[in-house]
Amino acid sequence: MSPQDVDGLVNALHRQSFDKDRMPIAQQALSESSIRAEDLARLMKELSFEDSKLELAKYGSSRVTDRQNLYRLNDAFTFSGSASKLQEYLTQQQQRY
Template sequence: MAPQEVEALWETVQRQSFDDNKLAIIREALRETSIPADDARRFVATMAFDRNRIELAKYMYARVADRQNFYRVYEALQYQSSIREVQQYIDSYRP
């Protein structure tokens, strides 16, 4: 996804009040494309609830263009247990 497209998506997501709406928009926008890990971190951090951050981080893993930098997404998670849950998901991930 081009940087200007990521910014347009970011602005759309920021206008949403609820995590469910944000998640739906992000999923639709990223269904067939990928974004850099730093942008994925930004989107994960915008979620109000940790369970939604975890869900989005798991979804983002397959859509991060630079997976070697996925560790940066962990900065958006509030708890060590959340990071472990995402890491376990990644360990078992099969495309």
């Protein structure tokens, strides 16, 4: 996803009032795209709730091109427990492959 595409998506998410409206937009955009970890973190920061951020992180993590930077997603969470849940999820995903 180009920087311009990410900016456009961030703006589209910002125009929505609720996470329930933001999530389908983000997932649709990511479904056929690849994204950098830093940009996924930007998208996560547009969400209001930790559960939504975690859901988007899980959904988008498989589409991250610079996987060595997945740690950057941790900065998008408000609570460290959410970052821990993401790390557990990523570890499980690695064990499957």
